[in-house]
Amino acid sequence: MEWTGKGIVLAVRPHGETSAIVELLTEDHGRHAGLVKGGRSRSMRPVLQPGNSVTATWRARLADHLGNYAIEADSHRAGMVMENAMALAGLNAACALACQALPEREKHAAVYRGLEVLLDSMDDDEIWPAIYVRWEVGLLKDLGYGLDFSKCAATGDTEDLTHVSPRTGRAVSREAAAPYIDKLLPLPPFLRHPEAGYELGDIAKGLALTGFFLQRRVLWPIDRDLPESRVRLIRALTDAGRI
Template identity: 45%
Template sequence: MEWREEGIVLGVKRHGETSVIAELMTRSRGRHLGLVRGGRSRAMRAVLQPGNTVSVHWRARLDEHMGAFSLEPLTLRAGALMESAIGLHGVQLAASHLRLLAEREAHPRLYDGFLVLLDNLTGSGLTAGELMLRFELAILEELGYGLDLTRCAATGASADLVYVSPRSGRAVGREPGEPYKARLLALPDFMTARDLAADGAGLRTGFMLTRYFLARHVYEPRGIEEPLSRVSFVAAASE
């Protein structure tokens, strides 16, 4: 069995004296592990850094085996990512989100979004923050817990949406939500208006929203904690 594709490095684990087990995100084969012989060499260490894009040749005797990777570098962006807190914590956070997915399950939308995110982690913190927030919304949707922020759950209107129901994950308009606002989650305006950019306060509110649903549907049921990289990234992107 074998296949060839491009992949993005999420991380590695030592295996023996000279090899590593690499974890990659691919577009059509999802999150995939493979043995890289000689992966601890100086040349390969530079390639096997989180955020780098590589050409992958996977081979195994049977499809269900972990198999081995042969890798060639394509885009080495890890060095630039490590130069800022946003880049460093951003690539770690995105990788932790992708690890919530089952192995070898294709998520092409997330792969494409991951590429866009990586290419913007070295620029504006607000831009990177907004892209990460939308990446978290996509993660929730791919896991089956997507939020409906397009229209009011009470009236069906698509304007003046300022709340989200913590029970249903659906948006609620200002007027129908006013009597219940103490029990609703805040929805920043840039998340529903295409012509508005995020600011620091809006980003913090948006990340509080996605954190609630990640904790409720993912972290708590699986018995895991919110990644420290998320706390650090939100602080860096919204300051």
Template identity: 50%
Template structure:
């Protein structure tokens, strides 16, 4: 068995004295693991850093085996990413979200989103917006997508400013007014792809996606919010305040 594809490095762990097990995200084969022989060498260590683009060739005798990777550098972003707290915590969080999905399941939408975010970590507001869109996409890919197209109570499609914590559906200002203290705020940019985020909306967005990630994903699996998530939120808040 063999395939070759562009991949984004998510992480790695030691394997034996000189090798590593690399975890990458590909567009058509999803999140994939493989052994890189000599992955701890001076030549390969800079290549196998989270956030880098590589051309990965995977080989195994059988498809269900772990297999081995041969990698060639395509775009080395890691050095730049490590200079920014937003980028450093951000790539860790994105990798944690992708690990919620089954290995080797293709998720081309998430691959494209990951690549886009990696190229915008130097813009804190844009990075925050894209990470939140990514979290909403992860919920959708897991089967828990938010329904933000119309009001859950009136079917109206305008003035949607809340999300019901029970149904995950949008609620209009008028319909949600009696229960506004119980509602989750809906940033406009999460409802409309053409709208760009405002700084004040980023915290509301993380509150919204975090609520449903906890309810549908982390709690049922007996896991907790990744430590990189509050670290990223704090780094974004500091960058936006500056």
């Protein structure tokens, strides 16, 4: 068994004295692990950092074996954000969440492409936090738990949608939400109208919204939780005054 393709490094775990088990997110093969012999060497450590893009060839005798990776570097994103604590926190949170939420070897091309867009935007602190939240919305959708912001679940209205039902994941208008305001999740406007940008507080609302559904629909049913790196992301955004 063999394939070659592009991938994003999600996680690296030591294996033995010199090797590493590397998890990649690929467009055609999903989240896919493999053994990199010499993966802990001085030359490979800068390559095998979460967020970096690589070209990988995977080989195994049988399809269900761990297999071996031969990896070449394409981009060193991790190095480019190393001195930006907020961007580094976002990179680590996205990679860790993909590891937690995506089933192994299940194709999720939209999640892969969205992660590439997110990681490539991290040189601009003005825009990537909103892209990060939209990526989590896309992750939910691709896993079968899409949120519906198109119209009010109660009235069918398409304007003045301010909240989301925690039960259905559907939007609710301001008027319909009023009697149940403390039981609903705020819907930041930028998730419906990306061109409008976002205001202070909107990113926090977006992360609370996606975090709620990621926990309850995706992670808790498989006995997992949101990664600690996502908590650190929220702390970094708070410290930077972006949330």
